[in-house]
Amino acid sequence: MQFIYYPRCSTCLKALKKLKEKGIDVTLRDIVNETPTQEELVCWIRQNGKGIKPFFNTSGKLYREMNLKDKINDMNEDEAALLLSQNGMLIKRPLLIDGEKIIIGYQKEIYEK
Template sequence: MAEITAYLYNKCGTCRKAKKWLDEQGITYKEVPIVDEPPTKEQLREYWQQSGLDLKKFFNTSGQAYRELGLKDRLKDMSEEEMLDLLASDGKLIKRPLLVSGDKTTVGFKEEEMEKTWK
């Protein structure tokens, strides 16, 4: 398997759980600080398309920026292009951890999904 790129935020408990899980499985990954180096709009488009998820699933709905921007009500009226622009503009808006390798992408940390995708 190609190396995993893990977009993480060091103050995020879910990211720490994911790192611990990857380390315990002996899975190597390249850590990218999602707030300092968020994925580009084109990268996000690719990750979203290969994930098979609704683009709204890429938003960190529990984040402060999400609440401040009132996205709960605004997302339903936004185009995919607008959502991608918004996600690319602020790493804190992206649900994490975001793990990517080859044609695989996972968003968030669910152990059973991690087992299925990354082991």
């Protein structure tokens, strides 16, 4: 299981702590230093089946600076994945990847299970 996170993000650290409490082993991946590739992101977007928007960190500074709110509706999966792969801070975090299953963001009710 892969845990993609930003080490200085309190929400990511809260999610990681919950996984450790549950005894779940994860491989850590820094979203900035080991940003997911375009290919990985396209695959995850398709597996998730909910479009591209859930993968964007819509509350992030960079998202707002780039005015992406008005742009992502016109992007296809490949364009969105390319943009996300170029800057990990645009990606909603943490990402928990377990084979075909993807959990985007810290969803307390899921992490509690």
